[in-house]
Amino acid sequence: xxxxxxxxxxxxxxxxxxxxxxxxxxxxxxxxxxxxxxxxxxxxxxxxxxxxxxxxxxxxxxxxxxxxxxxxxxxxxxxxxxxxxxxxxxxxxxxxxxxxxxxxxxxxxxxxxxxxxxxxxxxxxxxxxxxxxxxxxxxxxxxxxxxxxxxxxxxxxxxxxxxxxxxxxxxxxxxxxxxxxxxxxxxxxxxxxxxxxxxxxxxxxxxxxxxxxxxxxxxxxxxxxxxxxxxxxxxxxxxxxxxxxxxxxxxxxxxxxxxxxxxxxxxxxxxxxxxxxxxxxxxxxxxxxxxxxxxxxxxxxxxxxxxxxxxxxxxxxxxxxxxxxxxxxxxxxxxxxxxxxxxxxxxxxxxxxxxxxxxxxxxxxxxx
Numbered sequence: 001x002x003x004x005x006x007x008x009x010x011x012x013x014x015x016x017x018x019x020x021x022x023x024x025x026x027x028x029x030x031x032x033x034x035x036x037x038x039x040x041x042x043x044x045x046x047x048x049x050x051x052x053x054x055x056x057x058x059x060x061x062x063x064x065x066x067x068x069x070x071x072x073x074x075x076x077x078x079x080x081x082x083x084x085x086x087x088x089x090x091x092x093x094x095x096x097x098x099x100x101x102x103x104x105x106x107x108x109x110x111x112x113x114x115x116x117x118x119x120x121x122x123x124x125x126x127x128x129x130x131x132x133x134x135x136x137x138x139x140x141x142x143x144x145x146x147x148x149x150x151x152x153x154x155x156x157x158x159x160x161x162x163x164x165x166x167x168x169x170x171x172x173x174x175x176x177x178x179x180x181x182x183x184x185x186x187x188x189x190x191x192x193x194x195x196x197x198x199x200x201x202x203x204x205x206x207x208x209x210x211x212x213x214x215x216x217x218x219x220x221x222x223x224x225x226x227x228x229x230x231x232x233x234x235x236x237x238x239x240x241x242x243x244x245x246x247x248x249x250x251x252x253x254x255x256x257x258x259x260x261x262x263x264x265x266x267x268x269x270x271x272x273x274x275x276x277x278x279x280x281x282x283x284x285x286x287x288x289x290x291x292x293x294x295x296x297x298x299x300x301x302x303x304x305x306x307x308x309x310x311x312x313x314x315x316x317x318x319x320x321x322x323x324x325x326x327x328x329x330x331x332x333x334x335x336x337x338x339x340x341x342x343x344x345x346x347x348x349x350x351x352x353x354x355x356x357x358x359x360x361x362x363x364x365x366x367x368x
Contacts, residue, residue: 001038001110002079006072006103009033010060010363013294016324020138022165022192023054030060031294033357034067036106043109044352045102046297048264055190055239055291056098056218056265063099064365071103072367083107084270097242097267104268105300113347118303120342120349123269125306129339133159133313134321135188135290138168142175149176149183156338158313159184159210165192170200173207184313188213191239195223204233210312211236211258221246224255234258238289242266244274251282258312260289263300272304280309290315295328299348302332306342316340327356 011031018027032047047067049058070093075086083104090100112119120127134157139145149160160180164172164187176185186209193201193215204212211234216223218239228235234257241247241259243266250256259279266272279286288305291297301316319331326332328350334340343349 001107001114003036003038003075003077003107004368005037006076006367007035008064008067008365009035009357009361010064011294011327011357011360012362013323013327013360015292015322016320018137019292021163021188022190023050024052026051026292029292029294032060032063032102033294033296034102034106036103036110038107038110039114041110041113043106043113044296044348045104045106045109046293046300047098047102048262048291048293048297049098050291058096058098062096063102066093066096066099067103068365068367071099075103076367080107083111087268087270090267095242097271098264101264101266101268104270105263108269109347116346118342118344118349119300119347120303120306123303123307124273125303125342126308127306127310127342129341130302130305130310130316131158131313132317132334132338132340133157133161133315134317135161135315136163138163138165142172145172146175146179149180153180153183156334156336157317158338159186161186161188161213161315163188163190165189166197170203173204173209177207184210186210186213186236188238189215191216191218195227198227198230201227202231205231209233213260214238214240221250221253221255224250225253228254228256236260238262239265241275243271244278247275247278251279251284257284259284259286261286261304262289262291263297263304264291265289269304273307276307276309285309285311287312288314288316290317292322294323295319295326295332295350296348296352298332299328299350302340302342303348313338325356327353327360329353
């Protein structure tokens with residue numbers, strides 16, 4: 001394919017309800033979309049970073065800079081054998097995986113249309129339906145949290161993830177377990193603890209969690225390995241895994257028993273498949289994490305979640321949980337049994353709404 005034109009857009013998309021983690025509270029998302037045209041076909045990608053450099057150092061501003069000044073000039077007007085072939089070209093840039101993923105994933109969308117295939121099939125997906133969990137942020141009170149959990153369980157979601165941090169953890173998990181003793185439950189710490197908290201984290205074992213996600217440092221493997229030996233709750237690594245080599249090292253030293261794969265965090269479909277393959281070869285389950293994506297990023301997540309190693313419910317949930325109106329048609333919906341049907345249509349299986357995207361755009365730049 002030959003990339004003829006790339007367009008960057010920043011959108012402001014208000015959440016229907018604030019989302020709070022140990023990093024802070026989010027009420028409106030700044031979303032950068034990449035629209036790439038190659039051989040007359042249009043593909044869409046999404047930068048999934050947060051508004052502030054807390055989950056990672058990437059922000060909408062850094063992503064715009066890396067795309068505008070490096071990634072787009074390096075790829076524009078050049079022939080590429082396949083979308084995955086741009087990944088080696090991007091390697092000289094250290095990090096900035098979310099910016100890289102947005103452009104690469106847009107090209108995967110282009111190729112899926114060129115080959116008249118669903119994106120999920122093009123990237124190697126074999127699942128027809130994916131199991132869905134839901135992530136619930138820190139609430140104003142435990143009662144509000146319990147009410148939210150009850151609604152999500154009634155909606156059919158197959159597991160519940162709750163955000164935790166010091167002083168919002170053991171007491172909260174105890175209340176949840178008292179009301180929902182058999183609920184498939186996991187806790188996400190987003191690096192809120194340190195090795196000194198090991199005795200406290202041992203107390204999580206009594207709640208029989210599916211996993212505790214990224215309890216320690218965002219770039220740590222060694223202390224997670226030490227912690228995993230001290231607790232029976234499986235550790236799931238998120239922020240620590242940026243590529244397949246990180247996954248291999250983490251599993252070799254026993255830093256965790258589960259890995260969360262995020263397309264943006266690892267740098268796109270090519271890298272995500274490599275992490276997936278490393279885990280599958282070692283019988284390590286993986287699942288798809290969420291970054292409060294719009295429908296474009298959510299559609300890419302659905303395609304990735306169709307890979308055979310994604311055996312645990314991911315954070316891919318219905319559009320209406322986040323947006324009054326998503327930017328794709330149709331909106332993503334979840335069945336009463338907590339699943340999403342992998343689209344069989346060509347490309348994403350969802351159509352970006354150009355009218356809605358235009359209405360929400362606050363900044364645009366075009367490269368030809």
